[in-house]
Each structure stands twice: as structure tokens, then as C-alpha cells.
Amino acid sequence: MQFQQLQYFVAVAETRHFTRAADLVHVAQPSLSQQIKSLERELGADLFLRARGNITLTDAGEALLPLARRILADADTARHEVQELAQLRSGRVRLGATPSLCTGLLPDVLRAFHDRYPGIRLLIEEGGSHDLVRELARGALDLALVVLPLPTPSPALTTVELLREDLVVVSSPDAPAPGTGRTVRIPDLESERLVMFRHGYDLRELTVAACRAEGFEPDFAVEGGEMDAVLGFVRAGLGVAVVPRMVATRSGRGLRVTPLARPGLHRVIAMAHRSDVAPPRAACELQRMLLER
Secondary structure, three states, X not given: OOHHHHHHHHHHHHHOXXXXXXXXXXXXXXXHHHHHHHHHHHHOOOOEEEEOOEEEEOHHXXXXXXXXXXXXXXXXXXXXXXXXXXXXXXXXXXXXEOHHHHHHOHHHHHHHHHHHOOOEXXXXXXXXXXXXXXXXXXXXXXXXXXEEOOOOOOOXXXXXXXXXXXXXXXXXXXXXXXXXXXOEOHHHHHHOEEEEEOOOOHHHHHHHHHHHHOOOOOEEEEEEEOHHHHHHHHHOOOOEEEEEHHHHHHHOOOOEEEEEOOOOOEEEEEEEEEOOOOOOHHHHHHHHHHHOO
16 A cells, blocks of 8 residues: 555545546546556455446445545645654644634734744634544644543543633623622523524533523523624623633623632643544643743
């Protein structure tokens, strides 16, 4: 099995078209087809069902695809690591983080990292913890900031706790203050309309679970937004939202910020990377700066 054959296989699997795949990998279509057939002979199984105008994966092709993607991603990571110049003057870091962390924690750390290593490219992907764990597993990210516990525990990932962050309630200054005005208890949220994040958002699951633990279902004024949209809807007076303290502090302009009464709510943020592949040097340095921030 050759590395090039896996490249060609993934290209066909993603485009579902041999000619377009050949254009994508910059090779003549007959050469690509020949390499795919050679790979199938070596594996002893057809990888594609070929019908006029319709290319689909066989069961064997479906099984090979995630493995091939991981091999190619690992090889790409190795190539960039080897090509890095001394003293981290070049390279890249692929970092995943939840949108709230991109708003609250990362700006200051990334600025310090960029000031120290201006030649390192920072590639940031926003997503929920579930999506980021999947991207880590397939080799598309070097590091990810995720919320613990992970939605689906993965023995292939190493996690290091980074911080515990309190959650607070934000509301419009033009609306009546929630709770006592000085603090908000979870039961107080039963009488409030909530601006709620989309499904798959860690903060959504945490808030809804806390309300249900107090015996009520939260009332949503609007739902489905990302962090910036949720804060904007709260500023407009549509309802209140439960958000991380760092986000409220950084984006609190035009918002009333009220702490939750003890024991309150908090979330645990961790740094995660694959256990079977050492992160590139630049990623290790960014990880160190995050842990020492």
C-alpha cells in the first residue's frame, strides 16, 4: 500500500468522481484509476461501486476512509514538524476551541504567543467539544480546548485540566434584574425567559441540566445562536443567558452581569491532544503558555 494510493483513494471518496479527483491531486485520470485498481488488488476488495455518473463507496471503502484520512493527516503533521526552522521561526498550530473560549480565554494568550513567535501560523477552528474531539481523533487538529467531562470519553486522547470557570447570568440593563439583583439562584430562572445556545453547545446542556435538577424546564425566548448572537439577543432585551464569567467580563458592555448564588455553576476547561501522536513543537509551546497563563 502506497501513500500516494491513499491520497488518490480519499480524493475519489470525497469528490465521488474520478476525473474531478484527478484534477484535485494534479494527476492524469488514467493514472489515478490505475493506482486505485492496484490498491484494490492489494487489499483484495473493491473500494468503489462504479456506475455511470454514480461512484459510491463499498463497505470496504467505508472502512478504509477514516483510516486513510488519519494516515494522511499524520503524514501532513510530520511534514510540517520536520520543515519547522530552528527556534520556532516557522510552522503552524491547528487549535480547536469552543466559541466562548475563543471570545474569553484565547485572545490574550494568542497575542502573547504571536508576539513571541510571529512566524508561526495559528489556524483556529471553533466548535463544540463533541466536534473538536472528532477532529482531534482524525488528525485535523493539534490541540483543542474542550469542556470536561467529554461527551464521549476517548482513551485515544490525553486531557490536562486548564481551569475551572464560574458561570454568570447576563441580562439587559433596561430589563428588571433577575433574582435578588445581587445574585441569581437556579430556581429564579424558572420565572425568566432564556436566550439559549444551539444544540451541541456545552453551555446549553449544562444550563438545561441544572434547571431540570431543580424540577423545571427552562422557557426559551429564542434559541439556536452562537455566543455573539446570544449576547446580542440579551442586549436587545429578549431574555437572560447563562454564560462564562470570562465572556461576560470581556463582552459585558451593554449587559448586566449577575453572579449565581452558591454553589453556582462552573465548567472545567481542559487541553486535549491525541495520545498516540506527539503535538508539533509549536503546539507544545502554545500548550505550555496556556498552562502557565
